[in-house]
Amino acid sequence: MAAKEVLVEKQGTVAIVTINRPDKRNAQGLKFTQNMLSAFDEVENDPDVNVVILTGAGSVFGGGGDVFEIMSTEPVDPEPEFELIRGYNKVISRIYHFDRPIIAAVNGPAVGGGVCLALACDFAIAAEQAQYFFAFARIGLTGADMGAPFLLQKHLGSARASYYILTGETIDAKEGKALGLFVDVVKQDQLQATARRLAESIAVQSRRGTTMAKLSLRRSLETHLDAALEYEAYLQSFAFQSQEHKKRLGEFIARRSS
Template identity: 35%
Template sequence: MANLHLTRPRPDVLLVTLDRPDRLNALDHGLVEDLHRVLDDLRADDECRVVVLTGAGRGFCSGLDLTEPFPEDATAGLEFPRSSMRWQERIAELVLKLSRLRQTVIAAVNGPAYGGGFALALASDIRVASDSAQFCTQFIKLGLGGCDIGVSYTLPRIVGAGQAFDLILTARTVDAPEALRLGLVSRVSEGSVVDDALAIAETLCGYGKFGLESTKQVLWANLDAPGLDAALQVENRSQILASTSGELRAAAAAFADRRKP
């Protein structure tokens, strides 16, 4: 794909690199469509278990490519505002697809993650940052509303409502150390952020196949749980299903033999 570089560091891990480094991997029509194709392919990929998402060059993703904010190819030949709504919805669908993937998604944020790039990182399951990573919602700076591409949903659930209101309304830039303090990322890499993300992926691939898939599904489902009882209902069913895979018995046998499952 012209705008993405795909590699398999191991058969069950896909490294997806946004590949428009001259534009800080800004989201144009071609990149958005390539991302959709990869995410659609991943839904049917039963071998891949973890996806690592990063950017080429010195940035993760700078957001919408403002040289062509409303690309003609994305308008479906419709009149305004229907044409722009199609493009808006197409970009926003990316965050839904990321959250709904069976695979765990690790965002290896190697530089600026602004606007839509920030939204892609927030829709990932785990975020790790390089020491040069920067985060900014940016939208309100562009004469738009500050809530776009899912950030008004994902950001408060990650850092809390108070911090999210601050970050979205002021559109201030957060560096890697502050992102770690806020809980926006789970770790800051001292070396290669991609290598650290791949190390996490290797750990995850050592766990049961159904267990890893169901854990992601339960975590996302219970973000919207109305209460503890509803959350427990989802957890209970997932655990019983997981126990039928045979992986629990294998893990118990390994434990008894003092060996790694």
């Protein structure tokens, strides 16, 4: 039996989604969209999961498109290629808009679309061996793939995003942290434990509160200040009425009063 290409492991209130093609450097093949969306469906339908960790099996986080499986040196019908790319884009959108926080645990190199998977998460931590680079131009493709222009500009601004996409220069873990792409860089053997500790520190918070915080953070990037403020007011007024808020507030006041 062939190994599953995307694994889901649940540890309490944390789900770990692992891209599991280490023999292919975790490259994205023909079944990537189906496998990833199925994995996130499973996580979304589990009411006990509050936080997700996305990582790769083996020594690579994500190898980008599988050049041997999805590309050809021969003339091809553009329609299937278009649908394949749209499928990959659905994965990025699903991660970016997922209703629970997602931490990327970048265990090694990420190339092209593999970088975009990490950038679509809420934040990333990296092993010392991690690196990002965009190889699109090296094989005659555009850098406009899987949200790369949008996501990288969101993190780095226009000039730096243009620089890394156009030059294909590698961003190592140390530079990635300095640029704000990684919130922390740790030794390889500490990565998963560190990711779990971070995930658990979020998972104990109010599920409704973290979901609304994520919605507000995402919306604020895509609109102007006044609209963001109005949206925040709507979310917060809704949260004020929740039973979970009243329960947690009561516990907080009791602790402060004791």
